[in-house]
Amino acid sequence: MPSLTVGVLALQGGVGEHTGLLRKAAAHLAAKFDFTEVRTTEQLARCDALIIPGGESTTMAIVARRLGLLEPLREFVKVDGKPVWGTCAGLVMLAEEASAAKQGGQELVGGLDVRVLRNRYGTQIQSFVADIQLPFLGEAEKPFRGVFIRAPVVEEIITHSTMGQKTAEPVEVMGVFRKAEAVKGDGGSVEDIVAVRQRNVFGTSFHPELTDDIRIHVWWLKQVLDTARHKGLPVVSAV
């Protein structure tokens, strides 16, 4: 296994958009990656890192349960501590709790000690694109074009840890969004948390994979590389 394998969970949703942007991003890094779609536990086992894409989180959870993938995913995130990034529905899947879930609640993978609020801004008509400042990309960087489609946000960082025996590391707020009309009298927070990281788990409310902007994908792949080097995995330089 000469290169790092990065999977995109392919149970449903915007899979090809992520693999396309990952390939473009990898061209800017001095390392070799394999990108692969993940539908089975065997495919998951080969991955050093994983993206959970946008889609319908209820559908993904139901399909993952039926394919016997929920427990292996939890192990991947919480026990193996491999780098994982969720966008939109993927963020919902990686949260420990979700509000405005379907009747009877929905199953989650977890890993981020947060409660997400699904469909924060309403139905599709309230979906929007807005510039957001993401300091982790660098202070001088131009804003990122955030595509919010029936998007969830992080409603609350929850204090009790569900990360098993490991000492919980704090949840870092990596990006916030202030939407003018969302402030008025809806009881929600004035600033919405739209990007978070905790240990190996990263989540965004919006869809970088629906833009041509590779900056977040490059940044995340660098985190994947750092983790691999830290663990002593062989990282092959791209020639």
Next chain:
Amino acid sequence: MAANLNGASANGVSDDAWTVKAGLAQMLKGGVIMDVTTAEQARIAEEAGACAVMALERIPSDIRKLGGVARMSNPEMIKEIQAAVTIPVMAKARIGHIVECQILEALGVDYVDESEVLTPADDAFHVRKADFKVPFVCGCRNLGEALRRITEGAAMIRTKGEAGTGDVVEAVKHIRTVNADIAKAKAALATGGDLAIAALAREIGCDAALLKRTAELGRLPVVNFAAGGVATPADAALMMHLGCDGVFVGSGIFKDAETPEHAAKRARAIVKAVANYTDASALIEASIEHGTAMHGISNAGLKPEEKMSGRGW
């Protein structure tokens, strides 16, 4: 299909609005959208793993049986369905019926289907969908029809099958036609460049720039689901095999279902078949779980005037 669908639209919708409209369809890929007529059916669909539901007054097989004029659903029923589920709710409007579309937009549905399954309201014009904030899905039988709808503002396409029959043959015919048309466009671009694209655009009646983009992508420039006549897990997997991004199932879930549990099993089985359409053992399991399919009507026995897929142009 890893083609990148992101980027500017070719139909006058602003880039941001287009990204959001087409983007929702991109997030539905690999999923099953189920026709439902009540909040209870919508819940069955959501529990089974549907990625969206389509609210309509009667399932297509009943529209076919009962005849009369099929129209937009009662807004009260749509509201009940919206309240019952958290997945996207789509609803059908008649071809060319601008006001039904405005009502559906005001109700906050997530997608409007300007659908030939309902009785057309305008025999000359489809709705100008670019004028709406809500995104639209429309049917097609060939590439020209698909690109005309996209030029009007549709952000998602479904290849028309013969709704309400449980016979998949028309859906297969139309996705094969679209695929063959795209192959022709690719060949035209490769051999004759812009001039050949312009000639082909005139022949099939569509915008040349959009046709060129389709040829470059090697696929429709928006998400394309199969629709109409899909009755079994194997039918759904067949449509995925032929290159569809996902599947609409109309009458196939609830028609002739013995009990709500049977409908739920059928729904789960079709979701499983679409998610695992290349996995034979998953398809065996899904086919067993599905049980008896809707009885169906053979497409070959339908008179041309009885076909819904011929509506629209």
